[in-house]
Amino acid sequence: KAGVTQTPRYLIKTRGQQVTLSCSPISGHRSVSWYQQTPGQGLQFLFEYFSETQRNKGNFPGRFSGRQFSNSRSEMNVSTLELGDSALYLCASSLSQSYNEQFFGPGTRLTVL
């Protein structure tokens, strides 16, 4: 069974631009969560999607948004990029909306110049 995949793996953007990251969960998994990881803050929860609906959201500004499609694939979007948005963005999938073992993808490394 294929693992969680994230595209692209690396991305370089400039301030003010917007970016879209993609995540394909493990087949059969319906819950997708997104995390931001920076050296100083560790792993910070962004949001969780289940059945195309956002179920929970972390403490991030409205510039961070996401969505989930009917096939459980998910995208997250960051608008008006700031230097501080440079981070590793991780996606994790699990079987259901109740907390289960989460399977993480390799992440997308975003650099904002």
Next chain:
Amino acid sequence: DAKTTQPTSMDCAEGRAANLPCNHSTISGNEYVYWYRQIHSQGPQYIIHGLKNNETNEMASLIITEDRKSSTLILPHATLRDTAVYYCIVPPSGGYQKVTFGIGTKLQVIP
């Protein structure tokens, strides 16, 4: 959700047992303790989880105190490949989860 406290870093000699502590004094009766680890530049990997009984799998053992306010992850024979950041988390029970991983413990296995 229950906040966890872990040491920032630990060292362990190769071949010896690595014991990683975690405090979760505000844990509720139906909340589980989960452990993950993150090897450099990779996504976190699930290790083990438990509610109140001790648990063991092929990767590690999890010892939870009787009052459930703390736990210890045990890697019985640490290898260099176990060098990683280890996260202890207690997701809120029921509903949808706002999971907080925090900073974790950086375990350095020394040859």
